[in-house]
Amino acid sequence: MQIKFSRMSSRIKPSAIRNKLFDDPQLITFAAGRPAEGLFPVEDLITASQSMLSASGIKALQYSSSEGNDEIRKYIAEVLMKKAGVDVTAKNIMITSGSQEGIDLCGRMFIDEGSTIICENPTYTGALGSLRPYNPKFVGVEMDENGIITEHLEKLIKENDDVRLIYTVPDFHNPTGVMMSRQRRKELAEISGRYNIPVMEDRPYSELNYDGEYLPSVKSFDKEGVVLSLGSFSKIFCPGLRMAWICADEEILQKFITIKQNASMQCSSFDQELTVEYLKNNNIYEHIEKLRALYKSRRDKMIECLDKYMPDYVNYNRPTGGFFIWVTIQKDIDTTELLAEAVKQARVGFIPGEPFYADGRRCNSLRLSFSSVTEEEIEQGIERLANFFKERF
């Protein structure tokens, strides 16, 4: 007799981003969307941890609420009000351990086996990984340079049974870099309200725009209280603290709190207090300005190198923010197979396209991240990758 595992566990696959192939220190890797660690505010956090522990050490070390620290929830609500145009208070915010937990909790809240999730195709592979255990039917909606094509979305809602959730990355879409237009955001929120199907908008990159304007969140157009807005400090502060949030209608949020209570009780009291203390004594927007300048120059460098080195059968977009460039090789090639060769021969890492598609299709695209590589590494890595393509095709 063997140990019996759940059907749920059989659906779970290792993350394509946390691939052990990328552990080779000789690699120039454009794979993971890791923030540039050189800009982590280490000194400010030494100060903050000192003063926080002196003033409220016991609070930071004791159990705390499942919904999260009231001060940080208030702060997040205010930023959402001022910047993203969302009319909310602290009562609409629950802290999650990274947006990954937030996405998982949305799966738990809304998905039964066989119910439908509509998502961009391709979409963030981590979201697929997090939602797949609930065994939904994933249906891909078409996108253009303005994001989700809302006519197509509405068609899919009508054609598919039991649509429970619409997942989107509206700002600097992962992996394609597309910015959803204001008009499409409005239409998306309207469709969500009309059919009572929650939109889960995932906004890790919203503050990281390098050209062009910052757009209000999809939730800002939500009249029926059905849009869920997920945000995170991981890309604008530091991911090691796992500080993220779900913003939802109060009634839905109460359900999320109960779900979170049962699933993981609460987030780290310490990390929440530390973040509050940092935000009190530092202007995080000054910090974000530095990040923006750095990432902008890395993006510029990567585009410049792609223009300079890539053969003409390689196409790519020019994202106005975020971490990623989506590259398509106009050849009959599977980039999942190509990755092992590229690591071995060019010593360059990337994420192949396939894990970004819910249907796991053979795919001639790949994702490059410019966030955690220096301009020298970008120059060398893109040249090596281009040479590898030229030899290979």
Next chain:
Amino acid sequence: MQIKFSRMSSRIKPSAIRNKLFDDPQLITFAAGRPAEGLFPVEDLITASQSMLSASGIKALQYSSSEGNDEIRKYIAEVLMKKAGVDVTAKNIMITSGSQEGIDLCGRMFIDEGSTIICENPTYTGALGSLRPYNPKFVGVEMDENGIITEHLEKLIKENDDVRLIYTVPDFHNPTGVMMSRQRRKELAEISGRYNIPVMEDRPYSELNYDGEYLPSVKSFDKEGVVLSLGSFSKIFCPGLRMAWICADEEILQKFITIKQNASMQCSSFDQELTVEYLKNNNIYEHIEKLRALYKSRRDKMIECLDKYMPDYVNYNRPTGGFFIWVTIQKDIDTTELLAEAVKQARVGFIPGEPFYADGRRCNSLRLSFSSVTEEEIEQGIERLANFFKERF
């Protein structure tokens, strides 16, 4: 049309421990099993956070592995070897965000709707809360003063279809305070191995023995690699950091890592680094000695007051460790109903017995915690509770 929620979400109930009734600051509450915060090592953590951030700030703020920090996994494996008699290495340890997350991940790994979980009856209500969303059939196994009656367990395994998991709190059982005997641990591991049904042993209180010996963990008797051992720093260090672990056979642990990766990516890098730094520079066993002394005197005081004040129709055990005393009122009374009265009239809080039973039975027992109340509060609170009983019955 209404928003559709999952069936899973419909099974989720608010925690009986995080009841808003207990928020009244006038209350003397014996409800939550909160550690005594006066002994939190705040000064040592000020030092540790300074030195840790100076030496490895970037590591603490960046993404890190899903399995957890290698140093802390090594430390946990060594303690399990030396103290609990478990033959493991770091490769058998995964860090979880509190044992609550660990229990949830066990549900995800092993439970399908309708499959069976055998647990002590009563059992830890938080575990029931965490496992209930997976819709198992809970079956209660009988206990005596030596813990689970293994003959009854084997009978239940034969009588029930598709038993997937056996959940137990072997040390200072929550809520009854019972310590499972060495012989029963051995038999439990043998049964687990013989039927290939994983035991999930939950060991938050193992280091908190006040009289008598420390017993090896159930996993130490596990010859087939089927026992899962969950442990936590919450009760011996500080719960705000959410530092806990699953110890399992390497093959099973690899599955847990993939499940964790999809569910919440990783635990806080910061909290892991901080704990490592604290453990390097402090002898946590000196700290645990202080905790033991404090909790022992609080347990003694509570027993003394129960002996002194309670009428003879109130029975209770004398636990040799842990946080809890299990009190039974030999009257036809539902302690869930009694709680609201006790809060109002006696201004004393406790956890009623019902949420500790998987079948949610009407129950004349209640759980008292002595961990986070002073001896003065114990004296006053127990006297008030006893007077309330005397008036009420």
